[in-house]
Every structure is written in structure tokens, then in C-alpha cells.
Amino acid sequence: MDLELLYPDGKVISHPAGVTGADVAASIGPRLAAAAVAVALDDQLLDLGRPLPAGGRFRVITAQSDEGRHILRHSAAHILAQAVLSLFPGAQFGMGPAIEDGFYYDFDIGRPFTPEDLAAIETRMHEIVAADQPFERVEVSQAEARALFADQTLKLEIIDSVDAAEVGIDQADGPWGTVYRNLEFIDLCRGPHVPATGKLFAFKLLRSAGAYWRGDEKRQQLQRIYGTAWESPKAMADHLHRLEEAERRDHRKLGAELDLYSFPRELGPGLAVWHPRGGMLRKVAEDHSRRMHERYGFEFVYSPHLARELLWEISGHLDYYADNMFPRLEVDEDEFYRVKPMNCPFHILIYRSRARSYRELPLRYSELGSVYRQERSGVLHGLLRVRGLTQDDSHTFCRPDQLADELAMHLEFVTKWLSDFGFAEFEADLSTRPEKSVGPIDRWEEAERALEATLKNVGLSYRIAEGEGAFYGPKIDIHVRDAIGRRWQCSTIQVDFNNPERFGLSYVSTENEPVVPYMIHCAKAGSLDRFLAVVIEHHAGAFPGWLAPVQVEVLPVAERHLDYAETVRDALKEQGLRVEVDYSNDTLGEKIRRSLTQKRPFLAVVGDKDVEANTVGMRRYGEDKDRRGVPLSEAMSEIIESCRPPEV
């Protein structure tokens, strides 16, 4: 019986039973057939050589698509394992999936891999690719699978842990699963794969690192090899170039180059000091934060860095978070204090300082609060993960009937804040109740519904992050995409019905009854330190005018132009701009080079002609050309316009 295939262009074409994906691709065109790595039938991916089981919506998957690259990388992982098994007799192998931009495979060869090992493995992989070994799909029963991997304990564990129904290729009494074979190498795998190893035009092993078996730090550590694979050498070169670009934007590097901050040894790991330039960047961000909070109806509060341990017992932090809190300080006998890891309990105490009426809600408290968290040593990473950080934290206390409006307002605030710093693409995660949580499940569900409704109303795209919520309540996390497409978590909006309860908060309702208020935790930047690191990487250190620590640098051509340079500086300063004069006696070329490497938004060169005509030579960062003899007033209005902070 013939199969009816619906092509992407809407045509329906009949093919004889037993036709393979490769046959169909070839019938469409030889170039398509050559580019194909697999086919999709009703969006289910199938090997090219596999007879199509039925008719349906049909697509050819080429290596130039995300699905195609995924298949390519997955096949590359097999080739990697094949190479390792052939070079290291007795090697155990675990799992080897395709990941974003590449693939990895976990092994146990009784020792770590050396860089020389990686080079040898890569050479072996090239041999396997050159041999163009076909990938063969074989259906096996669970017992057959066990026999095939009899000496592979990791594979046996996978085989025994996978429920037949879950694999579900042909569920009922059919085979249990599939393996893929190319020559002597066999791996347990669902597929699909490229038809033969020769399809791997471009791949490269990048590094090896320890990785816990099945992601569990209590289990043995395997050695993971990471690689990248692409549809063409050009695509791979582009990817490697992107990696270099990311390195160029590294905020740790730029922080030193632009003299923004440092991490002195004497302070201890994960603790930064902000230098004057970085300090200005921070001040500008903080000023903006304060103006925004004011505009959205927040009030400013302040709290100390320490509190009695009792506070953290009430809040539950000691039960749920003690591992990441700095150890107690013994201040007096039996008198213990803790450095604060969060600001919320303080704000709660401010709410509780007197009786509250339903009329005064919502109450919105905001604080740029510095907190200290004893992050594990291995996770520290520049400003992105530190032990001392400042949050633009806020806590809103409201009535249940106000929750929806408040959440909408917070979300609006957050997206405005992020766009002000130059981010255009947002994605939200709705994180639901984690395994270890406090509070009744129906309250959790109610809060989760409220958050989801807010996201729907605003029309922000989101995904559900099951079990990722805070221990006290569910949350929305907002992620941004930066200039080179990386995803960063910044803002967070969390509903909390536990802490108000724990601290015995209430307000007096219209019926003169005490009612427990709802609480919303919100950080717009998250950690300001981390956020600014993301901003630095996003802009590659070339800040938009309003954020730049120095907005204009005035460069005198020679010393006799210094007086005029100062006149220009003072005129610009008068307008509230951040201006500096270069007093060095370097050549103009050197002054310009230095200003450009410092990524100043504007340079103003002043020489004889400018002194005479009251003009400047303007140069804008990113423009290669200079404009000579620009009247000072004209230059000034252009700079003011370009350095204007966002409206609040």
C-alpha cells in the first residue's frame, strides 16, 4: 500500500511502502539528498535509511537546521566514545548527549584525560570520520541490551533504570529499545543518527572536566570530554569566533582594563572593591534605581548588616539555607549574630513596627541592601557569583485583592528597568514549588496561578520551571539575551505567604479583623554587582552615554591648549556631564588611542583653530571619522542629547 506524504510546501506525494527517508529525499532532489541527515515524519525524527512506517507530514532534516545540528552533534558524541573505547581498553562510558553548540561524553578510564589524550582522541575521531562508517540501527530486547553491555557497568545501570514504557519506540511486546552500531562500536541510543560518520565535516574537542555520574555529587566522578560540531568548517569557525568574542567581553578582563573594580587577595575570594570609574557606573545605576523606585511608589528603608541569630530562626533561613550563610559570630556568651544573607526579615520588622490598616496597603519598601553569602569556593566567578553583593531589593505588603495589580506593576517596573540598560529580549521562568518548601500546598497553587496570570496578561513569553521556586514561595525570574545571544538571569518577582505568617504580620480589615498580608519580594537587577557585570559584557565595556563613567574626554593638541581645554570641560560640566581633560604630555595620537581603548563615548580634541573659533574636534566612540571645527554649543547639545538618562 502506498504512503501519502505531505511535504512542507503543501504537496501530497505517494510513495510505495518500504520507501526510506533517503529515497524520498533523493526523489525531491540530489542536493537535498546530499544535505540530509535525517527526516521527520509528523515531527518525529527518523534515520534516513529507515523505511517510513506510515504516511504523514514529511520533512527532510538538513544539517543547516537546529534539529540537524543536534543530530550531527549526537553522532559526534558517538564517534568520540568510539575513539575513546578504542584508545583506552577497559574504558567505561556513561552518557553522551548533544548540547547547545556541541556535545559531550562521560567516561571512566581510571584517571583524568590529559591534553595529549584529547589530541590523540581527536585524531582517532578524524580516522573514524574518514572511514565513513555507516550507523546501523538495531532494535534489541532489554536482555539483549544487557548482554551487549555486559562489561559496561554504567550502561547496565542505564538499561536497568529505564522503564520500557518510557523508551517507548514500540511499546507493548515489541523490542525494549535500540542500539546504534558502526563497525565494532555499539551504543545504547534512541537516535536518529547521520547515515554515516563521514557526515561530520567539522568538529573539535574543546576540553575535559570532571562531572558527577548522573549529576549527583554523592556519586562517582567521571571524566567528561566536551566538543563542538557544525555543519561546515565555516560554521565552526564562526562559533569559535563567537567564543573569542565572549572572551573579549569578559567583565573580569574589562573590569581591569577600564579600572572599574578588583578582587584584592587580602579581602578573600568572592569579595570585590569598586574603583572610582566602576563606582561612578554603580552610582549612576543606583541613582536610576532610586528614581525608578520612587516613581513606582516605593519608600526607602535601611537595615543593618548583622542581626541576632534568632531573626534567621524565625525567617526559616537557618533551616533551609544555613550552608550558605557565614558562620555565627559569638558577640557575648550565648549571644550569637549572623551576617545577613537576605534583606527581607528586616523589612518585615519595619512593617510590624506598628499596627497596619487595610487603608495603607500596599506598602512598598525598597533598599539597596548588601548581603553576604558563603557560596561554595568552586562556584565563584568574577562579579557574576560573589560572596558579598548588593541587591536592589524590595518587599511589598498587600491585601489579597491587590496581589494581581501589584504583580503587574512589578513586572512592568522590571521590564522597563532592563530595557533602560539596553536589553531588548526578555524571557520569563515561572518557578513552582520545590521539594523542600514551607506552607500549605493550596497557598502555593494560588500564588503560582497569580504569577502565571500576570505573565499571561502582560503577554511575556514564559516557561514553567518545575520545582525551582524559593522555599517560601513561587517566583518569576526574568532572563535577558545579551548582544551575543547569551541568556542571563536578572530580575526576580516572588510571592511569599510564609514569612508574613511566621512573623505574625497582619493588618486590620474593613471588618475590623486581623488579616495576614501577602508579600512580594522583588529585585530588578537582582544583584547589582552581577547585573553590572552583565551590562558590561552586553556593551563590551562601551557603555551608552548615560552610563559611561567618563562621558567626554577633552584632549589638548599641545600644552598651550590646556586653558581652552579646561574652558570646554567646565562648560560641559556645567551641563551635568562627566568630563575629564587629558593632562599628559603624550602626542595627540597617543591620547586618542588611550581614550579609545578606554571606550569614552565622546572625544573633544582642541587645538589652535578651536581656541580661535570656539570649536572642538569631535569624535564619537564607534565612529572612525572625526569632525573638525564643530562649534562648542553644537557639540554640547549633541553630547547632552546622547548622554541623557532614561526617563523614569
Place this chain on the structure above:
RNA sequence: GCCGGAGUAGCUCAGUGGCAGAGCAGCUCACUCGUAAUGAGCAGGUCAGGGGUUCAACUCCCCUCUCCGGCUCCA
């Protein structure tokens, strides 16, 4: 915390058992310059810290610290 790699001048790096090096930055002097590095000179070191092997250690071995890449974690 775990696995691996690294740590030499402020920065980037050379130095594989036998006198501690370069470029940039800094300082001094000269030059006074019109859009990405003017020239000369000077100064700068507990070779991350501690222990060991050796006639001799930046170099080899052990421990600690810090950083880098991952894993795990991130209220």
C-alpha cells in the same frame, strides 16, 4: 565542596637544575605634536606561600592559598 589546568614586575608573557628576562604601564629628561603607540634614560621581583630533594630549585616532589575551565549548588 569535587575533577583538571595555572600562578614569574602593575599588565601581557619568555625563561625545563647553574647570575631573574622582554614589551607595555610607571618615573625622569628631551620633544609641544590636529585624530589609534615620539625618543632616551631610570626604577621595578620573597618567581603565590610553606616544607622537602639537591653542591645548587622559578625549574623536581609534598602541603596550603588564589585564579581559570567544568561538575554540583545558587533562598
